[in-house]
Amino acid sequence: MMSDMHKHFVVPAHYYVKTFVALLVLTVVTVLVAQFNFGKWNIVIAMAVALIKACLVGAIFMGLKWDKKINVAFFVMSFAFLAIFLTFSLLDVSSRAQADPLESGTFNLKSPVRHPQNK
Amino acid sequence: MDSTTGFVEHHVAHHFDSAEHEFDAAKLGMWAFLIQEVLFFGGLFVAYFIFRFLYPAMFVDAHHHLSWQLGALNTLFLITSSFTMVMAVRSAQVSEQRNMLRYLVCTFLLAGAFLVVKYIEYSAKIHHGFLPPHFFHGQGTFDTMPIFFGLYFAMTGLHGLHVLGGMAAMIWLIRRGRRGEFHADYFTPVEMVGLYWHLVDLIWIFLFPLLYLVG
Numbered sequence: 145m146m147s148d149m150h151k152h153f154v155v156p157a158h159y160y161v162k163t164f165v166a167l168l169v170l171t172v173v174t175v176l177v178a179q180f181n182f183g184k185w186n187i188v189i190a191m192a193v194a195l196i197k198a199c200l201v202g203a204i205f206m207g208l209k210w211d212k213k214i215n216v217a218f219f220v221m222s223f224a225f226l227a228i229f230l231t232f233s234l235l236d237v238s239s240r241a242q243a244d245p246l247e248s249g250t251f252n253l254k255s256p257v258r259h260p261q262n263k
Numbered sequence: 264m265d266s267t268t269g270f271v272e273h274h275v276a277h278h279f280d281s282a283e284h285e286f287d288a289a290k291l292g293m294w295a296f297l298i299q300e301v302l303f304f305g306g307l308f309v310a311y312f313i314f315r316f317l318y319p320a321m322f323v324d325a326h327h328h329l330s331w332q333l334g335a336l337n338t339l340f341l342i343t344s345s346f347t348m349v350m351a352v353r354s355a356q357v358s359e360q361r362n363m364l365r366y367l368v369c370t371f372l373l374a375g376a377f378l379v380v381k382y383i384e385y386s387a388k389i390h391h392g393f394l395p396p397h398f399f400h401g402q403g404t405f406d407t408m409p410i411f412f413g414l415y416f417a418m419t420g421l422h423g424l425h426v427l428g429g430m431a432a433m434i435w436l437i438r439r440g441r442r443g444e445f446h447a448d449y450f451t452p453v454e455m456v457g458l459y460w461h462l463v464d465l466i467w468i469f470l471f472p473l474l475y476l477v478g
Contacts, residue, residue, distance in 0.1 A: 152286070152447075154356045164346040171338050175331065178476035190472035197468045205349045205461045212287070215294045222298040226305040233309050237316060 153210055163204040170197050270358070271442060273449030286451055293455045297462050300425075304466055307418050311473060314414065318407050325403065325411035326477045328393055330384065334475035337380050338467065344373035345464040352457040355440075355450035363453070364440050370460070371433040374426050381423050388412065415474055422470060425463045432456045 174193045182189060203209040208216045241247045279285040315322050351366035392400035395413035436456055439445065445453050 152283075152356065154353060157350070157353060160346060160349050160353070164342065167342045167345075168339070171335065171342065174472055174476065175335055178331070178472070187477070190476060191469075194469050194472055198465050201345065201461050201465050201468065205345055205464075206458055211290075215290065218294050218298055219301075222301040226301060226308070229305060230309050230312060233313060234316060237313050 155204075155207065155210065159204055163200050166200055167197055170200075268358075268446075269443045270360075270446040270448075271444045273444070282448065289451050289455060290458075293458050297458060300462055300466075304418075304421065307414070307421065308469070308473075311414050311418065314410050315477070318405070318410065321405040321407045322411055322477050324405055325408050326475065328388075328391070328401075328403075329415070329475050330387075331475040333380055333384055334471050337377050338471050340373045340377045340380070341464045341467050344370045344377070345461055347373065348457050348460045351436075352450065352453050355445045355453040356447060358446040360440065360443060360446070363445065364437060367433055367437050367440065371430055371437070374430045374433065377426055378423065378430075381419065381426075388415075418470055418474065422463065422466055425466070429456070429460050429463055432459065 170193055174190060177189050177193070178186070202219065206219075208219065273282070275282050275285050279288065347366045347369040351363050351370060354360075354363035354366055388394065392398075392402075393412045394400070394409070395416050396409040399409035399412065401408070401412075433456065436445075436453055439452065
């Protein structure tokens, strides 16, 4: 049976080798950068490098660069919704008790989440 | 495929028009599963950022109890395994059965090495009592330290279970691959396990700096 699977695009191996090398280099960069203290920027730099690595894995190893656009859209959307989840959760936690001090109470809940001022 | 090549012919399931149709359906299903995985881990990442925001000093202090060297070693193992996995998929796509099996075995062994390092790390944490709340009995500067180790064990534990699941999938692929089931006309399972494996790698890419290098 000669099926139409033959039309499937086979990615040249050099893409994979270069991506592998790039990921190793970026891992070294992450570790080296972590040896210096940039204060608040530490996490921003670490996340930026991780994001570049994630994009490389997604685009080349997972083949999104050559995949159907609908699959790319789905996968990117999952991260977009995760960003919404994270943003609003942090906005909530970081702005509690700013309108009314009552909001900072934990009201006998066992949750360890409370405003830093009331630790 | 004829019998001279030793490959098993794949029959497209009757509810699909063509092999391409079947492959696309499988792939869309796999992406849906991976999206679910992103959101599944997402909850833990959000918890991490909330607690990190609330107790920044404790996070910096607690992460010194993790060995970044072992974390970096595991990053090396996982990135290399992702590379061998993608080469296994490529070998299947061009009907190179021997190479595919070699790459799959390499991926399996690297995954195993990752779990061995994880075992060493967990043993040290358990020995020192750096455990999630309720079990925690370690010595630390901050009384909120069990929160960090709760997150550490939940995030790396869930990730470790995914590595274990990936290893089981790898054995399944090797068994089927040895029978000659994967070739240029049919490599869907290899490609799908590959996607899953890269996601496991992708999650670790974020876990490593967040847990081991937060300082």
